[in-house]
Every structure is written in structure tokens, then in C-alpha cells.
Amino acid sequence: MSEPVLSVRGLEVTFTGGGRPVPAVRGVDFDVYPNEVLGIVGESGSGKSVTSLAVTGLLPETAKVQGSIKLADVEVTTADREVLRQMRGQDVGMIFQDPTTTLNPVFTIGRQVTEGQVAHGQIPAGNARGRGIELLREVDIPDPTGRVVQYPHQFSGGMRQRAVIAMAMAGRPRLIIADEPTTALDVTVQAQVLSVLAKRQADTGAAVILITHDLGVIAEVAHRVAVMYGGRIVETGPVHEIFKRPQHPYTVGLLQSLPRIDAAEERLVPIRGQPPNPARLPTGCTFHPRCPIGRDRERCRTEDPALREVVEGHRSACHCVEEVAALLADTATPARAPATVAPQAAAAQAPLLAVDKLKVHFPIKAGILRRRVGWVRAVDGVSLTVNAGETVGLVGESGCGKTTTGRAIMGLIKATGGSVRFDGQEVTRLSPGELRKARRNMQYIFQDPYSSLNPIKTVGDIVAEPLHIHGIYEEMGGAKRIAELFELVGLPRTVLGRYPREFSGGQKQRIGIARALALQPRLLILDEPVAALDVSIQAQIINLLQDLQKELGLAYLFIAHDLSVVRHISDRVAVMYLGKIIEESEKTTLYETPVHPYTQSLLSAVPVPDPDARHTRRRIVLEGDIPNPSKPPPGCYFHPRCFRASDRCRVEEPAFTPYPGLPTRTACHHAGPLGASS
């Protein structure tokens, strides 16, 4: 193999200043070669970003860096400021997570994209405009001549991230570090951005370090993988090896906690416990408190294992590597719980929740008199039903109206039109008092476990609050009931007197669930309940939700953008686009035989955590962005991006009707399985 572009040896980063030192990175070795993508995965706080900032010399002064980082002949740890500055932009380019904040709002895109090259004297300032146009064209931004003088707020999220790629690659650096480059983007946009990144890498032959928590993205684009845990690399090897023959219990745990879009598993196998706090790392192997093998072993508790080669090019830091394979076999055939709930049985009765042609339009106001100048059609005719004891998934990209639908069903937002019947009762016309009563049976769980709990109340009081509001605290059993609720969601009674800040994200979400269950509702509307959580914690919460459903016979309306999670948890799934449901079906049918072009594109854009699927799966990369819901296109809303659009689609809106031969309803003039008609 050729010379590595980057060579890191024994890297340690410790944050000092303020309290006890935090060892964020503890002895990391890796190399990256030209033309290669090294994927770094790991949960939040594992040291991924700190490692990448160390490589570029961008850590704050409170960080103490030790070891060696050799990037294109520069020893980063000892180089002076000017050498590092010369290196940035010329030898290494960076792409960061959130394209809304990584660009400066007050300068044009063109200026920001070319500024680095001007600073390095690679191009004269006078040629910047022309170079900017060229760079934007290279990342497939339409109309680069017009776009180059625009400002970041005039770009969509996906276009901004492509501009950031153009910026990072402008000086043709030999190394690109992309830290969660697509985490803030929708899947269809993520697919566009990843393909642009791959194209530019092929053009320039750069080495790429791709940092992400998304194993699907890693499987799709990485050649080699490094798995980080507690500030160390615990396993590294070629991507196939990592996914097919993982050699570290943590990697096995990550793979097993992941819901899959390409398979129907009964139950996830989460990793127990929480990721470690870098300020208080466990002794010995940092994974031992969560490890199914080493939890009780003396050696694992006391001795930190070294990263050793297991097979050629595949290294693992585990004392008991030989036993890892058994771990995998163990759960390869998971104890499949028999499908106990039979939602079909309930379906015969009237549905618990029936939403019909629900509309929520928000006025757009402008001018001094705040006159109404238009409407945002956030929800524009949504019909769906949820039966008792059943889970219906509602998926769609950001801004499609999922949350507004959920809130309108709860009566938290006034519906503009249509009807919502809960248990036979029309909810949209209830008086506030009646609505409050109805809400006893219908509860809402929010996405953000951090802000949805009142920080100045104990968690016991938070959970008791709905009972007090409805004046049934004593009637429902008082303190005993509260303790029961905590046990129900897997938290010990001893935590009742603590405050929300003392809990991790996953635990806060459990508290939110306990609060929602206090009134013994029959329906939970869950709005992105696991989106903010790490994979291993996400699996714990999903399992909890499934257990609760079985035990209490709850119905769920599960709102999410993550198609894999939705497949795992739902019985039926509805797909939204621009305020409308465009396809709805029984889960397996929807995922295996989608008939609407948007569903088909959406599903094909989801990265699958299986490196073999890279070459076999068919990819439909959608052009363009989701249109503005205040100015939807005429005819079928999807036609500007649709690969099947005909003249009819441009003028006539398709009706939402049953599709023959499948338990599916869809809104498309040319609906049909992939490969059949396209």
C-alpha cells in the first residue's frame, strides 16, 4: 500500500481547566491512505470529534495533546501556528455537522467557498468568482452562476452541505475529515450529499475520515472502520470484517441494537447501561460494566486490554476475543417471542382513533397591518386510523407535517378542517373542558427528553402531575401508583426524589413515558421519541415501548423520520409528503412492495448496515428539495421530483385510493411496484 496521508500514534487528549481533568481521547492509533474512506463510529462522547479536531490542530487551549499526529509531513502536535494554518485548507479540509451554523450568514457562498484558496495564494482574489462557480458546479449545485452570489439562508440544507463540501475540497487537500456530515439532513438529501462526497473523492483521490454514529452510512461508504468507546479505538478493520465478523463485544452490541430496514426482527438486543462519562471512566476495560462477557471477570475489571491483531488487518481490544464469536451465534437466532398481540382481532371493531381529511393551515402574515398573504398547508387532508392495541407509524422528511398532525389530533393545535374521532367521539369540536377529559385517554410524548421535563420539580412530582391536574391522585393510588409507574418503565423507586438534570437522555425519556402512562391512556402519540438517543439506548426504549404495549394493550401513533425504527415497531405505516399521506399499508407490504414513487425513493435512500448491500441495492437519488408548503406545485405535489411523472401528474391531483391486490392505499396516477412500470 502507498504511504499513509495521516498517521496517528498514541494520541491522548485531556481537557484541563475547571475541576478534574477529562481524558477525552486515551491512546489512539490509526492511519488513513489516499483514496480510502476510514469510518469512525461510536456513541456520543466517545471522543470522535475531539480526535478529528486534534488532527487539524483546532482544539481549544484547555486541551492537552500528547502522542504523534503526522499529516502530510507536518507533525501537528508540535507545529507552530503558521505551519498549521498553511496545512489547513491545503492538506486537510473539514466538513462539519450542521450546515445551518457552519457557514457565516453574512458572506456570500461564493466568497466562503473560495476564501481558503485566496488566503493560501492558490488563486488571485480577482478570480474568486469564477472559481466559486466552478466549485459549485463540481458539487452539482444547479445554476452555479446565479447561486455563487447568494447567501447561506437562500440555500436549502442539502445545498448548504454541498457548498461546505465544495469549500473543504477547494484547495484539493489530501485528507478530508467529515464529522457527522449528514446527521442533520433528511435521508433523500443525505443520499445526494454522500454521492457528491464520493464523486469528489474519486476526482481528487483524497483520503476521507467519516465520523458518524450511523452504522448504515458506514456500511455504505467506508472501506475501513474504527469503533471508538470511552476515548479509545476498541476495534478496527475492513468494513466487511467489522459487520460480518465483529471481534469486540461492543461492536456486536451496536449491531444488535440496530433496527434494520432490510429485515424484520422480533426484538432488539440492547446494550445494558449507559455510555461512560469520560470524567469518571470505569477501571480496567471501560466497557466491562456493560459487557455480557466480562462484566464479572476480575481481569476485565482491572486491566485495560491492548488493541491486538486478531486476523490480518483486524484488531480488537478485548481480553476474551475468542468468546466474541459465540456471542454473535447466541443471538443470531434470538429467542423470538411468539407474536402475542393480534391487532387484526381488534380491527373488526371500530377503530380507536379515526382521522378523516384533517387539515391544518397556518396563515402567513406580512406587512405592518399583519395582513394574511397566504397559507402554509402544513397538514392538507390526512386520513388514518389506529386500532386498539396497534402501532401505526407515520413517517416523512422534515417539514412534511408529521408533528402538526400529531398535535392536531391531540387538540394542541386547532384543526382547520376534517374530523378526528377518538373512541367514537369527535375531538375537534370539544370544549376545552371536555377536551381535557378526552386527553386522559390520549397522551403525547415529545422528542426532546431534555426540555420536556420541568427542571425544578422532582421526577416523582413530574410523573404525579397529570394525576393532580385531573384531581384523581388519591383515587389512582397516590404515592404507590407513582412508584409502580417508575417500576413499569424500568427505573428504581429510589430515584423519585431526584431532579431531571441527574438523569441521562434515555432515563429522561423513560420518565416522560411514565408521566404519559399515569392517566392510563389507551393511545400514545409518540413524536420522535428516540431520535435524540444513542443507538444502544434507543434499543432499550424501543423494547420498553413494545413491552408496555403488550402489557397494557396500548395503541401507538409513532411519528418518526427513521424508517428502520418505524419498520421495527409498527404494524401499519403511513408515509407523508408535503402535508398529505401518499401511501399507507401493512408494514411488510409497505417495505417490501412499495407502490408510490416517493416511498420507493425514500426506502432506497436509507443506508443499510450491510456492506454487501452497497452493490446489490438499487438507488433512486431524488433530485431537488421538498417544495415550500405555502406554494405546493400544481397537480401531484411530488411531480417535480418524481421519476414517473407524466403530463397528467402536472395538472391532476391523484386521489388516495386502495391499490388493487395489496392491503395498500396510495395517491398516485401511476402507482406500481418498482421494476414493473418504470
Added chain:
Amino acid sequence: MTGYIIRRILQLLPVLLISSAGIWAMIYAVPGTPIGALVGENATPEQVQAAIQRVGLDQPMLVQFWAWLKSALVGDLGRSIFSRDPVFDLIMGRAPATLQLGLGATLVGLILGIPVAVLSALYPNSWLDRSLSGWSALALGVPTFWLGILLILLFSVELRWLPSASTYVSIFESPWGAIRNTFLPALTLGVYVSGIFARFLRASLLSEMKADYVRTARSKGLKERDVVGRHVFRNALLPFVTVVGLMMAAFIGGTVVTEAVFTYPGIGRLLIQAITQRDYPLIQGVILFILVVHVVINLMVDVLYAYIDPRIEYS
């Protein structure tokens, strides 16, 4: 943009109307009348009565206000009770001097304040930052009349470079004369305001330094000087121009102490004189002028905002 400015000006009219009424009411709420000063101590009751009628103070307050408003609408602000000169002319006689001093002081403040803030932000918490912060504290802490007297002692009495009593010389007629006469008062006010500017801009720069785009700019290999001086500075400018606008408006509205120290013929002294004499039309006129200055500067700040931040659109 032009449409926006016109609309903003139209929106001003009700504001000015309401404030005029407010000022009128306030003037009358303050005890004392101009009559005593007008007729002298030995005046007979008849003379007093005649004076009251001549000035119009015998009318009900609303009638007086209505009469004033009607002529104000066509640009006639009445006459001074004492000098009998038109109020408008009196104000216009002072306005250019005040404007020149106000702009000069703001300019000095910016020239002194901005580099101090940028240097502080480039090396936060260094010895340089600390000494510069000390300097701003000093600039803010020294009373202006004291600094003014010190400057006069140094430049006029000791060095004899500049006149101790300033008169107004227009910069358009004699640039050199204008600078000679305006420099000391402008420096006095400028030093003071540079302390405010430096503190505010430093805080604004430091909070912008934490933004994500700063890391992006560094990752491109820009010089730290350009990261702070261009990327951060432009964003930090937004809150800063508001403060500059406020200070400038305050200066143009008159700076009583500094004008007194340098016997500078500004609006501030005109207002004090009007208030001590209870010269009602003049008080009303000067306050109206100050109000208009504030409003116009506010509008300028808003327009500047749109120029600095492309996300702001006025339509």
C-alpha cells in the same frame, strides 16, 4: 428599500404627534411661568396681564396646543418668548454645530474603541486584554468636565495649540478651523464613548467567537486576523451599530456639560437656557428636534442592519 423607508417615515407622524402632546403636557406640569422673567420684578399687575395675553397663556391648554400644532404642521414652530426670534431659526442656528460635534465625537469613539475591542478579542484574558479593559474602565470613569478641563490646560494653556473657548466653524467653510475648534470637545466626548464602544464590541466579538462558522473559517486556513477581523467582526457589528446609533443620537441631542466647558454653541445649551427661562415654544421645539434626531438615526441603524446582514429584508 425606498418603499420601506417611506413607510417608516409615515409611521413616524403619529409618534411625533403623541410625543408633542406629551411634551406640552409635561412643560405645563413643571411649576413656574416665563412671565416673571419677561416683565421684570417691578411690573404692575396690568403689565403682567398684558404679557400673559401677548404670549397666549390665558388660553386653555388644549387651545394653545392646537394652535401650536396647526402652525407646526406647516413648519412654523412659533417664536421664542424672549428673543422673539422664530424657534425654527434658533434651532437651525445651533443644529449644524451640534451635528458636527456629535459626529466628530462618535468618530473619535470608533477610532479609539474598535481597535481596543478587536485586540482584546484576539487575545482574550491576556495581559494586553487586561490592560485595554483597564483603559476602557478609565475612559468611562473620568467625568467629562474634568477631562475637558485637563485637555484645555494641556492643549490651550500649556501648549497653546488650540483655542480654549470653541466657536462653531463649519467644516465645509474652513476644514482646518473646524478641526481646531471642534477637536477638543469631540476628543472629550470621544474618549468617554470609546470606553462604551470597546466594552460592548469586545463582549459581542467574544460571544460570536464561539459560533460554528468560526471553526469553519479556521479550518480553511484563514489567518486568525481575518477570522476575527472579517468573519467575526461583521457578525458582531449587528448589535454594535445599535449602540453606536444610540450614543450618536445622544450627542446630537446635545451634550450640556461638554458644551458648557468649551462654551460650544450647541443644542444642549440652548435647551438649558430655554428651560431656565420657561421659554415654552423653544423647549417644545428643541425637544421635538431631539426626538426627530433619534428617530432618523434609528432608521439609519435599521437600514445599516439590512446592509450588514443579508438575512434581513425590508419590503
